[in-house]
Amino acid sequence: MDTRRLLRTYALPLATVGLLVSGCTTGGPSVSESEAPGTAGRSAPSAALAPYYGQKLDWRECGVPNFECATMKAPLDYAKPEGETIKLAVSRAKATGPGKRLGSLLVNPGGPGGSAVGYLQAYAGIGYPAPVRARYDMVAVDPRGVARSEPVQCLSGPEMDRYTQVDQTPDDAAEADTLEQAYEKFATGCEKRSGKVLPHVSTTEAARDMDIARAVLGDEKLNYVGASYGTFLGATYAELFPDRTGRLVLDGAMDPALPARELNRDQTAGFETAFKSFAADCVKQADCPLGKKSVADATTRLKDFFAKLDASPVPTGQDRELGESLATTGVIAAMYDDGAWPQLRTALAAAQDGDGAPLLAMADSYYEREADGSYANLMFANAAVNCLDLPAAFKTSDAVRAAAPEFEKASPVFGRGFAWAALNCGHWPVPPTGKPHPIEAKGAAPIVVVGTTRDPATPYKWAESLAGQLSSGRLLTYDGDGHTAYGRGSDCVDTAINTYLLEGEAPKDGTRC
Incomplete structure (x- = not known):
């Protein structure tokens, strides 16, 4: 299991598409006085940044019908805008009409590490409501x-x-050392292969890149829908550029005021809430592999199942066996979307019968592992951004052991694993540049913050907190299961957001669906 502050959202059914992540991050590198949070939107770009804002994108076909692609340049280091540049991939599907064009609508599925371009081309550019x-x-x-x-x-x-197979619930000092060594090797690999960009992938820098994109697209203000981690990216944009903030929807909201330890602990509790919902549904089903008695009994059975896999992994028909870590990841993957619950029941039953392949496939989808054994860069980017945006939750094994009881209290099923997963940034080769802080974004237009009451990855109280921090925040609540709410079957939620995007009329603060 590698859940380290991964906040993921499904865009399509689990069986057909990889998870799109979101992660808990906040903060960023310092900014110059002329571009300080709350003032940048009121000033023109500096002379050094003007060439980036004035660049023309060379749009071209990109192999996907109805989509264009381009490459945009941004400073690698905003403190040195005349230095090296970084190339950013951009894609768009032009407005189809009818009706007056409202400009560009940027979308981000979360992460950090989720491909916005991939999300647009696979879902948003064809799956968003036709009027939008x-x-x-x-x-x-x-x-x-x-x-x-x-x-x-x-x-x-x-x-x-x-x-991904390293035991993340170490039973002794030797297993704890093995886990720490895995984190160290991961971090060293990132530094060796990506040392140039590693100090410059913060959320603050990504938000500044979005302002360049806004300008080169010809929009006076940024219109944006961000899911999960994408909500923090959008809120950061509003903090930096309040006067350039247009219609922002932040769905599955992060709380930027929390330190990493609290974020991880809250997320642990969120997954426990989601599992209890799954278990309550499971025990009513004829094919429930966790018994038919109660949520408590199902919890005990799942913990026992994980313990058995820890001692004796089951075959999968591949070189990799299904052990506790991969099995836990597969279960966690299904917590993001209640539509995946039937698939999880089938996979758990198969694993209990000695066939780990279905549950392994769910874990592989979570990690974006391809059939040829290669991986997308999702997990790499996720760690790079998270570890840059916030000081590490824990730096030593002893610190994890001391905190483990509070994590296990938050989730008897997932607590220990989540506590140990939070150690990963303790070995990061680049010091963090951000710190937790509330985001007010004074002067921004109304910002719609969406929270789902039983969201596993971004607990509902985070949405309440962010909406309260933002000076123009409007909280839209979805009483339901799964991660995020827009486009997931609630006519009430979809109507409220579509009305806001199309007519500029934000829902009343406190609206519930």
């Missing part, structure tokens, strides 16, 4: 270090296979 696509150019920019934008690289495919 009719009046907006649907646009995505892969954030720096992600996918097509000079991606961070850390480990080879075989190395990642070994990494």
Whole structure:
């Protein structure tokens, strides 16, 4: 299991598409006085940044019908804008009409590490409501270090296979040392393969890149829908450029005021809430592999199942066996979307019968592992951004052991694993540049913050907190299961957001669906 502050959202059914992540991050490098948070939107770009804002994109066909692609340049280091540059991948689907064009609508599926371009081309550019696509150019920019934008690289495919199988619930000092060594090897690999970009993939820098994108697309203000980690990216943009903030939807919200330890602990509790919902549903089903008695009994059975796999992994028909870590990841993957619960029941039953292949496939989808054994850069970018944005939750094994009881209290099922997963940034080769702080974004237009009451990855209270921090925040609540709410079946949520995007009328603060 490698859940380290991964906040993921499904865009399509689990069986057909990899998870799109979101991670808990906040903060960023310091900014100059002329571009300080809350003032940047009121000033023109500096002379050094003007060439970036004035660049013309060379749009071309990119092999996907109805989509165009281009490459945008940004400073590698905003403190040295006349120095090296970084190339960022951009894609768009033009407004289809009818109706007056409203400009560009940038989308981001989360992560950090999720490909916005991939999300746009696979889902948002064809799956968003037709009236929205009719009046907006649907646009995505892969954030720096992600996918097509000079991606961070850390480990080879075989190395990642070994990494994802390391026991993240160590039973003794030797197993704890093995886990720490795995984190160290991961971090060293990132530094070796991506040392140039590693200090420059913060959320603050990605938000500044979005302002360049806004300008070169010809928009006076940024219109944006961000999911999960994408909510923190959007909120950071609003903090930096409040006067350039247009219609922002932040779905599955992060809380930028929390330090890493609290974020990890809250997320642990979120997954426990999601598992209890799954278990309550499972025990009513004829095919439930966790018994038919109660949520408590199902919890005990799952813990016992993980313990058995820790001692004796089961075959999968591949070189890799299904041990506790990969099995836990497969279960966690299904917590993001209640539509995946039937698949999880089938996979758990198969694993209990000695066939780990279905549950392994769910874990592989979570990690974006391809059939040829290669991995997308999702996990690499996720760590790079998270570890840069916030000081590490823990730096030593002893610190994890001391905190483990509070994590296990938050989740008897996942607590220990989540506590140990939070140690990963303790070995990061680049010091963090950000720190937790509330985001107010004074002067920004109304910002719609969406929270789902039983969201596993971004607990509902995070949405409440962010909406309260933002001076113009409007909280839209979805009483339901799964991660994020827009486009997931609630007519109430979809109507509220579509009305805001198309007519500029934000829902009343406190609206519930």
